[in-house]
Amino acid sequence: MTTATVSTHDDHHDHGHPSGIKRWLFTTNHKDIGTMYMIFALIMFLVGGMMIMGVRAELFQPGMQLMKPEFFNQLIGVHALIMIFAALMPVATGMANWLIPMMIGAPDMALPRLNNWSFWLLPPAATLLVMPFILALFGVGTGAVATGWTLYAPLSVQGGMGVDFAIFSIHLLGISSILASINVVVTILNMRAPGMTMMKMPLFVWAWLITAFLLIATIPVLAGAVTMLLTDRHFDTHFFDAAGGGDPILFQHLFWFFGHPEVYILLLPIWGFMPHILSAFARKPIYGHKAQVYSFWAIGIMSVIVWAHHFFTVGMPIPALLYFMYSTMAISLPLAVLFFCWIATIWRGSMTFETPMLFALGFVILFGIGGLTGLVLADVAADAQYHHSYFVVAHFHYTLFAGGIMGAMAGVYFWLPKFTGHMYDEKLGKTHFWLTAISFNLTFIPQFFLGLAGMPRRIPDYALQFTEFNMISSLGAFALGLSQLLFVYIIIKCARGGEKASDRVWEGAKGLEFTLPSPPPYHSFTTQPVVK
Amino acid sequence: MTETQGHYYVPEPSRYPIMVSGGIFLLALGFILKINSIAIGQWSMLAGFLLILYVLFGWFGTVIGESEGGRYHKWEDHSFRWGMVWFIASEVMFFAAFFGALFYVREFSVPSLLDTQSLWPGYAGAWPISGAGPGGKAFTPMGAWGIPAINTMILLTSGATVTWAHWGLLKNNRTQLIAGLFLTVALGISFLTLQAYEYHHAYTELGLTMGAGVYGATFFMLTGFHGFHVTLGTIMLIVILFRSMKGHFKPDSHFGFEGVAWYWHFVDVVWLLLFVLVYWL
Numbered sequence: 001m002t003t004a005t006v007s008t009h010d011d012h013h014d015h016g017h018p019s020g021i022k023r024w025l026f027t028t029n030h031k032d033i034g035t036m037y038m039i040f041a042l043i044m045f046l047v048g049g050m051m052i053m054g055v056r057a058e059l060f061q062p063g064m065q066l067m068k069p070e071f072f073n074q075l076i077g078v079h080a081l082i083m084i085f086a087a088l089m090p091v092a093t094g095m096a097n098w099l100i101p102m103m104i105g106a107p108d109m110a111l112p113r114l115n116n117w118s119f120w121l122l123p124p125a126a127t128l129l130v131m132p133f134i135l136a137l138f139g140v141g142t143g144a145v146a147t148g149w150t151l152y153a154p155l156s157v158q159g160g161m162g163v164d165f166a167i168f169s170i171h172l173l174g175i176s177s178i179l180a181s182i183n184v185v186v187t188i189l190n191m192r193a194p195g196m197t198m199m200k201m202p203l204f205v206w207a208w209l210i211t212a213f214l215l216i217a218t219i220p221v222l223a224g225a226v227t228m229l230l231t232d233r234h235f236d237t238h239f240f241d242a243a244g245g246g247d248p249i250l251f252q253h254l255f256w257f258f259g260h261p262e263v264y265i266l267l268l269p270i271w272g273f274m275p276h277i278l279s280a281f282a283r284k285p286i287y288g289h290k291a292q293v294y295s296f297w298a299i300g301i302m303s304v305i306v307w308a309h310h311f312f313t314v315g316m317p318i319p320a321l322l323y324f325m326y327s328t329m330a331i332s333l334p335l336a337v338l339f340f341c342w343i344a345t346i347w348r349g350s351m352t353f354e355t356p357m358l359f360a361l362g363f364v365i366l367f368g369i370g371g372l373t374g375l376v377l378a379d380v381a382a383d384a385q386y387h388h389s390y391f392v393v394a395h396f397h398y399t400l401f402a403g404g405i406m407g408a409m410a411g412v413y414f415w416l417p418k419f420t421g422h423m424y425d426e427k428l429g430k431t432h433f434w435l436t437a438i439s440f441n442l443t444f445i446p447q448f449f450l451g452l453a454g455m456p457r458r459i460p461d462y463a464l465q466f467t468e469f470n471m472i473s474s475l476g477a478f479a480l481g482l483s484q485l486l487f488v489y490i491i492i493k494c495a496r497g498g499e500k501a502s503d504r505v506w507e508g509a510k511g512l513e514f515t516l517p518s519p520p521p522y523h524s525f526t527t528q529p530v531v532k
Numbered sequence: 533m534t535e536t537q538g539h540y541y542v543p544e545p546s547r548y549p550i551m552v553s554g555g556i557f558l559l560a561l562g563f564i565l566k567i568n569s570i571a572i573g574q575w576s577m578l579a580g581f582l583l584i585l586y587v588l589f590g591w592f593g594t595v596i597g598e599s600e601g602g603r604y605h606k607w608e609d610h611s612f613r614w615g616m617v618w619f620i621a622s623e624v625m626f627f628a629a630f631f632g633a634l635f636y637v638r639e640f641s642v643p644s645l646l647d648t649q650s651l652w653p654g655y656a657g658a659w660p661i662s663g664a665g666p667g668g669k670a671f672t673p674m675g676a677w678g679i680p681a682i683n684t685m686i687l688l689t690s691g692a693t694v695t696w697a698h699w700g701l702l703k704n705n706r707t708q709l710i711a712g713l714f715l716t717v718a719l720g721i722s723f724l725t726l727q728a729y730e731y732h733h734a735y736t737e738l739g740l741t742m743g744a745g746v747y748g749a750t751f752f753m754l755t756g757f758h759g760f761h762v763t764l765g766t767i768m769l770i771v772i773l774f775r776s777m778k779g780h781f782k783p784d785s786h787f788g789f790e791g792v793a794w795y796w797h798f799v800d801v802v803w804l805l806l807f808v809l810v811y812w813l
Contacts, residue, residue: 018545022545023545025547025550026545026549027545028542028543028544028545029542106540107540107542110611110614111611112542113546113549113591114549114615117549117553120549120553121553121556123553124554124556124557124560127557128557128560128561128564131561141568161568164567168560168561168563168564172557178619178622182618182619182622183615185614185618189614190607190611190614216621216622216625217622219622219625220622220623220624220625220626220628220629221625221626221628223626223629224626224627224628224630225629228629228630228753231742231749231753234567235742236741237743237746237748237749237752238666238743238745238746239633239746241666242651244665244666244745244746244748244749245641245642245651245655245745245746245747246637246641246746246749247636247637247640247641249641250633250637250641253632253636254629254633257629257632523542
């Protein structure tokens with residue numbers, strides 16, 4: 001797609017950047033910041049995972065086993081918030097930091113100090129989120145937010161101090177996301193190498209541009225919603241209180257105006273990975289570059305006008321139900337274009353199945369299931385039955401774990417040799433894929449059936465007839481959790497050494513980042529390459 | 533954008549971003565503790581505030597130093613412009629959340645509550661709500677044609693004066709630049725003074741408080757966040773005024789000035805919407 005003449009980067013004047021801990025605390029380098037984002041995401045992925053292990057342990061058998069319902073509720077809500085805001089979003093931002101400057105031939109991100117700030121807002125935000133658990137041990141407060149990640153009023157208005165911690169954690173996470181998005185947009189608009197026109201941009205960059213637009217458009221609305229929640233809780237306002245003319249459903253509208261685009265914010269960067277990986281291992285050019293760009297745009301725009309399908313059962317007028325149903329279903333059209341492009345890219349290619357390719361193919365199939373079950377939920381009549389059941393839980397884990405996390409892993413395996421300069425252990429990588437894919441399905445296929453049979457989500461106890469499927473699901477979850485320790489081991493091993501990676505890393509890899517050495521120099525393109 | 537570029541200025545490692553994150557953390561933590569009646573909260577807030585203040589001076593001082601030291605050229609300038617554009621876009625969406633809430637309560641929740649039952653004596657299910665209010669605390673809505681109308685004139689005039697200052701800068705006429713900025717700052721402060729008086733009037737005479745139903749909630753949150761933005765804008769204008777007096781900015785390179793002017797115009801536009809949708813209609 002892009003051929004580049006890279007002038008030598010021998011003049012990269014390392015103006016004595018600090019070493020040791022200060023290098024990481026004060027850095028303005030996009031690669032250092034990207035690395036920190038990804039390490040943070042990995043740590044929080046494990047933290048959020050441990051929380052849900054507790055939940056699955058409780059659900060292993062019917063009856064109350066290990067914990068009080070309040071604590072169960074806290075684990076569920078904080079698990080979701082951590083996985084979404086502190087694991088998936090940071091890993092995507094970390095990859096953006098590493099890859100976008102290299103892919104468009106830029107010296108760094110456009111606003112390097114702001115970039116550092118975006119990252120360093122995350123650890124305080126995560127601390128605020130988890131802190132109430134610890135405070136409760138010392139008798140302060142009643143623990144973390146126990147409303148689920150959606151923070152629905154009036155439950156969240158009445159909840160304990162944990163809700164306040166969650167509100168401010170969301171504010172900090174939001175500031176971080178907005179600043180990072182501004183940086184991404186500015187970098188893409190202003191830092192492209194000569195000759196890198198918008199339509200020549202790699203698809204990962206395009207996907208992130210739309211992601212950043214969505215974040216800038218929707219995170220402030222979430223900030224507004226939780227601010228109203230805060231004033232309803234402590235400053236006497238009645239936004240969500242019918243006694244003063246307000247309405248709890250207003251919160252749901254505001255929340256999902258953010259929440260639905262958020263789904264695409266999590267997935268667009270992953271859709272950006274796919275064509276790169278699929279085309280490299282099929283040894284064929286990307287099929288439908290333009291079509292995918294237009295699909296990203298279509299999905300991005302449509303994502304902000306379909307939010308109310310998250311609460312069909314709340315009691316909306318029929319015309320509103322119809323509108324939100326049809327508009328939601330319409331999103332499957334541009335998404336289907338993406339699926340066809342992915343399949344056409346590997347069609348009759350000479351494929352090999354290295355770990356990134358396995359994860360990418362696993363993504364296409366499992367995310368496909370997530371998408372199709374989403375269509376079922378988009379049907380108002382069907383949703384009346386499936387709403388708030390385990391069917392929904394299974395559906396969004398197919399999109400956000402198989403789609404989000406496994407897609408992110410595909411990207412990490414694909415570019416890790418480029419980042420570290422070493423190949424990861426291929427045998428272990430493949431083992432990790434099969435363990436993850438099998439245990440993931442073991443966890444969530446039973447949940448589809450549990451949901452269809454009527455088991456409600458977010459309840460720590462269940463009727464006896466759900467026992468077997470819950471046991472299978474819990475066993476799958478424990479296997480899934482343990483498998484991820486292998487992932488951590490593979491990454492550490494790859495960072496510390498291993499077979500030297502070539503500049504191109506993969507036989508079929510294309511793009512400016514593969515014209516640089518592995519690992520790339522501290523400043524990627526001190527002199528911009530010319531793209532022909 | 534695609535023409536051959538020179539060297540892009542990538543700043544040295546900086547201690548300010550992580551420090552301001554720490555400050556924000558202390559401020560947020562302190563605030564949470566304080567609103568939950570835990571006494572050490574206010575000290576955490578104070579420490580966080582001081583840290584943020586220190587970073588504001590340090591970070592902006594560094595940027596001004598780099599700017600005056602000639603580190604920024606056209607390429608960097610483009611980045612700052614785009615950055616400011618998208619920052620203001622995010623601010624627009626923040627206000628959109630509150631305008632959206634206003635639309636929702638006016639169109640849906642307030643009228644529909646009339647169908648079920650009367651919330652309080654005098655509840656007519658029409659906007660603006662008024663009467664006995666939740667908890668029996670009676671309130672009267674704010675009129676549009678007193679202070680709000682004057683404030684509209686003030687802000688519109690300040691938009692003109694800041695543009696006049698900009699023309700002065702483009703012509704390299706320092707006196708016009710400084711006079712224009714001074715007038716703008718004075719108008720901004722007048723606006724804030726009048727709004728403070730209006731709030732006092734609302735609380736003491738109209739019974740209009742944050743708790744005065746959704747009318748009070750939307751009124752104070754919308755005008756309050758706007759007032760907060762005017763305050764920020766005025767502080768930024770004061771900084772720009774002092775920098776102008778020190779001889780900063782050149783006719784062909786003055787992003788600092790323009791960024792603040794854009795922000796000021798944004799605040800101005802939000803006010804026009806507020807005047808029409810909150811006060812008038």
